[in-house]
Amino acid sequence: MKKIIQRHAKLLLICGSAIIFSGSALAGKTHLTMGMVLEPPHLDPTAGAAAAIDEVVYANVFEGLTRINQNAEVLPALAESWNISSDGLTYTFNLRSGVRFHDGSAFDSSDVVFSLDRARSENSTNAQKALFAAIADVNAQGSNTVVVTLNTPTGNFLFNMGWGDAVIVDSASANSNKSKPVGTGPFIFKRWVKGDRIELGQNTNYWGEKPALKSATFKIIPDPAAAVAALMAGDADAFANFPAPEMAAQFQSDSRFTVKVGSTEGETILSTNNLQKPFDDLRVRQAIAHAINSQEIIDGAMFGFGTPIGTHFAPHHAAYVDLTGTYPHDPGKAKQLLTEAGFPNGFKATIKLPPPSYARRGGEIVAAQLAKVGIKLEIIPVQWAQWLDQVFKNKDFDLTIVSHTEPMDIGIYTRPKYYFQYRNAGFNAIIDDLNVTADPKKRYALMGAAQAILAKDAVNGFLFQLAKLGIWNKNITGLWENSPVQANDLTGVSWNN
Amino acid sequence: MNESMLSEFWRNSLHHRSFVIGLILSFIMLFTGLLSLFWTPFPVELLDIPHKLESPSAKHWLGTDHFGRDVFSMLMVGAWNSMLVSVFAIGFGSLIGVPLGALAAAKRGWVEETVMRFNDFAFAFPALLTAVMLSAVYGPGTINSVLAIGIFNIPVFARITRGSALSIYKREFILAARTAGKGEFQIAVEHIFPNIVSVLIVQVTIQFALGILAEAGLSYLGLGTQPPIPSWGKMLSEAQTMMFFAPQLAILPGLAIVLTVLGLNLLGDGLRDILDPRLSRVR
Numbered sequence: 001m002k003k004i005i006q007r008h009a010k011l012l013l014i015c016g017s018a019i020i021f022s023g024s025a026l027a028g029k030t031h032l033t034m035g036m037v038l039e040p041p042h043l044d045p046t047a048g049a050a051a052a053i054d055e056v057v058y059a060n061v062f063e064g065l066t067r068i069n070q071n072a073e074v075l076p077a078l079a080e081s082w083n084i085s086s087d088g089l090t091y092t093f094n095l096r097s098g099v100r101f102h103d104g105s106a107f108d109s110s111d112v113v114f115s116l117d118r119a120r121s122e123n124s125t126n127a128q129k130a131l132f133a134a135i136a137d138v139n140a141q142g143s144n145t146v147v148v149t150l151n152t153p154t155g156n157f158l159f160n161m162g163w164g165d166a167v168i169v170d171s172a173s174a175n176s177n178k179s180k181p182v183g184t185g186p187f188i189f190k191r192w193v194k195g196d197r198i199e200l201g202q203n204t205n206y207w208g209e210k211p212a213l214k215s216a217t218f219k220i221i222p223d224p225a226a227a228v229a230a231l232m233a234g235d236a237d238a239f240a241n242f243p244a245p246e247m248a249a250q251f252q253s254d255s256r257f258t259v260k261v262g263s264t265e266g267e268t269i270l271s272t273n274n275l276q277k278p279f280d281d282l283r284v285r286q287a288i289a290h291a292i293n294s295q296e297i298i299d300g301a302m303f304g305f306g307t308p309i310g311t312h313f314a315p316h317h318a319a320y321v322d323l324t325g326t327y328p329h330d331p332g333k334a335k336q337l338l339t340e341a342g343f344p345n346g347f348k349a350t351i352k353l354p355p356p357s358y359a360r361r362g363g364e365i366v367a368a369q370l371a372k373v374g375i376k377l378e379i380i381p382v383q384w385a386q387w388l389d390q391v392f393k394n395k396d397f398d399l400t401i402v403s404h405t406e407p408m409d410i411g412i413y414t415r416p417k418y419y420f421q422y423r424n425a426g427f428n429a430i431i432d433d434l435n436v437t438a439d440p441k442k443r444y445a446l447m448g449a450a451q452a453i454l455a456k457d458a459v460n461g462f463l464f465q466l467a468k469l470g471i472w473n474k475n476i477t478g479l480w481e482n483s484p485v486q487a488n489d490l491t492g493v494s495w496n497n
Numbered sequence: 498m499n500e501s502m503l504s505e506f507w508r509n510s511l512h513h514r515s516f517v518i519g520l521i522l523s524f525i526m527l528f529t530g531l532l533s534l535f536w537t538p539f540p541v542e543l544l545d546i547p548h549k550l551e552s553p554s555a556k557h558w559l560g561t562d563h564f565g566r567d568v569f570s571m572l573m574v575g576a577w578n579s580m581l582v583s584v585f586a587i588g589f590g591s592l593i594g595v596p597l598g599a600l601a602a603a604k605r606g607w608v609e610e611t612v613m614r615f616n617d618f619a620f621a622f623p624a625l626l627t628a629v630m631l632s633a634v635y636g637p638g639t640i641n642s643v644l645a646i647g648i649f650n651i652p653v654f655a656r657i658t659r660g661s662a663l664s665i666y667k668r669e670f671i672l673a674a675r676t677a678g679k680g681e682f683q684i685a686v687e688h689i690f691p692n693i694v695s696v697l698i699v700q701v702t703i704q705f706a707l708g709i710l711a712e713a714g715l716s717y718l719g720l721g722t723q724p725p726i727p728s729w730g731k732m733l734s735e736a737q738t739m740m741f742f743a744p745q746l747a748i749l750p751g752l753a754i755v756l757t758v759l760g761l762n763l764l765g766d767g768l769r770d771i772l773d774p775r776l777s778r779v780r
Contacts, residue, residue, distance in 0.1 A: 224737075224738045225734075225737035225738045228737075228738055228741075244738040246563065246738055246739055246742075247738055247739075247741065249742075250741050250742060296544075296546050299546050299547075299549075300544065300546040300549065300563070300564055300565075361563075361564075364544075364564065364724050364725060365544060365546070365564065367724075367725060368542060368543075368544045368564075368725065371542065379723055379724050379725070380636060380723075381637065381719055381723070
């Protein structure tokens with residue numbers, strides 16, 4: 001009997017100490033595992049359009065002259081302060097001193113000149129060259145000052161400089177950033193296990209206030225069911241963009257988790273190959289717009305999370321114009337337009353769907369809606385890499401569904417070689433005008449006109465604005481609730497008890 | 498098979514419990530699948546999103562899925578699809594595998610070596626691997642899953658045909674047929690095949706069950722039947738994230754797969770017992 005008591009006492013002691021240890025471990029927790037659905041193709045934000053790149057490295061590994069916070073405000077980053085000339089053409093950036101890149105080399109004005117010149121050069125591989133289009137000249141004045149001269153006043157130049165595509169890189173490491181990113185941020189790239197995870201560690205030489213987190217792991221979990229399991233089991237602490245909206249209610253009622261529904265810049269569209277027959281016919285595109293029922297897609301694919309849109313513009317933006325009524329859901333009208341276009345019995349086409357559930361499920365619903373007016377879609381599910389290659393790069397598609405998560409990206413419609421291949425000189429003129437207009441009122445008017453043209457031309461099927469469904473452990477604070485830019489900024493994240 | 502043999506077969510069969518259960522389960526599946534061609538409670542391509550995720554009711558007997566589709570109708574059509582894929586795949590596999598095996602047994606020597614080593618090679622590739630390869634090259638789809646499962650079945654049938662045929666070739670009546678001047682092909686068709694057909698029937702039944710399972714597996718992984726055509730495997734994978742609030746969406750197609758495979762396996766086991774003359778005497 002005594003023996004048994006002794007044994008039990010020992011057990012109790014072990015249990016007790018285990019509880020104490022786990023408690024103290026929680027108090028001092030400085031590691032975060034963030035789950036993400038899509039794996040970045042590489043890790044150089046200055047050389048790729050994939051949002052997943054910025055979602056790992058923005059603000060964590062790389063920094064720009066300015067940075068954007070979760071409320072879309074422009075804050076100083078590598079530029080401590082700046083002066084703008086009265087004509088709006090000259091920006092003088094005062095750089096922070098004592099900043100070092102992760103490989104130990106010092107940051108100074110030459111790095112800024114190098115980075116901006118590289119991004120705007122003729123053979124630049126930057127995915128957002130438009131951000132730098134207004135720059136006429138970049139000059140270093142001493143090691144801590146850079147003067148940027150613009151061709152035309154650009155209202156959101158400071159915001160542009162806060163994008164992931166405008167981060168400052170070191171000339172020595174610029175070419176190897178894809179596999180081994182070297183920036184100035186508070187986290188250092190540790191390693192990338194392809195197909196599984198990306199690990200970041202602490203930058204002990206960081207110039208600014210060191211984040212509470214000492215390390216972070218971005219875990220690639222493409223399967224929604226696995227994402228649910230990973231959160232439930234604690235294998236992932238957070239999902240900034242949770243892929244299974246049907247589980248939101250379940251997590252909401254679970255006291256272990258915080259569920260935040262925020263806004264993103266993600267216009268989810270039924271991208272249409274505007275040069276491909278029969279989609280080059282405006283009546284066919286209008287018919288598709290009439291055949292689509294956005295609300296049904298939001299309810300069916302996103303379980304209600306999302307806002308219908310009528311054009312390529314984020315509804316929470318002040319310049320947004322509600323154009324959802326341009327081509328209201330009306331299958332009868334759609335059929336009539338198809339008949340006028342020469343397809344009284346409809347036609348067959350394909351729709352290529354990338355992995356995210358908004359695309360796969362949304363695609364099934366779109367196919368059912370279009371089938372009702374006679375357009376028979378063959379559904380072709382593709383992997384992310386295949387999508388980037390076949391659809392985005394080689395434009396080998398009829399229809400696809402994807403979310404464009406860049407902020408203020410209406411300018412993509414001016415690019416004739418962009419994957420949906422829209423060409424409209426009138427639209428381009430408005431955007432050109434917009435780029436040289438600084439007066440907010442005039443800018444809003446131009447943005448409104450641009451939105452109206454896209455809606456009228458039914459360039460793509462405008463489905464809905466992607467909601468940001470963030471789910472994370474309730475002890476985590478500081479994660480972004482909205483995504484004004486593509487990012488998982490971990491600098492303000494901490495564990496509390 | 499003459500009339501008295503047939504009646505003896507049925508008498509034996511009806512006393513074989515697992516055969517009867519297997520037959521009933523398989524018949525239910527066949528009937529449901531066939532029925533789906535003419536009638537389903539609701540059209541399966543009809544999305545009714547306002548009525549999504551409903552529990553079973555008088556209107557929707559097994560409830561609705563996340564798109565408001567009628568689960569019972571989807572299961573019915575899914576049964577037909579599984580069967581169709583399996584029939585074509587097993588047909589493909591046996592039509593190539595059986596002649597190959599017969600050829601190996603008849604010719605022996607280097608022909609047999611070549612055929613059987615090729616079979617070993619094909620056998621080393623699981624259906625899943627073949628399907629992944631095919632879908633990487635040609636994209637996922639029903640035809641590719643038929644091919645993948647079919648290719649996997651070639652060596653299965655070649656092996657069993659060769660093995661059983663070899664034992665028949667040793668028998669005296671084959672020698673008699675040769676002496677009578679019959680050619681190799683004639684012997685194979687008239688004497689070998691009738692004697693191994695019962696073994697093949699049993700194998701077809703068992704492979705058919707495996708085919709159903711493989712089809713479900715491939716569709717689950719998104720390599721098989723593509724939406725909007727419902728399939729059991731796809732229903733399972735779609736239901737995964739809804740397990741917590743709509744478990745029936747995963748349980749029902751799972752149950753359909755289990756019962757079908759169980760039925761076909763019982764049927765195959767029963768057939769083997771009944772058709773094997775040595776075993777039937779014991780029972």
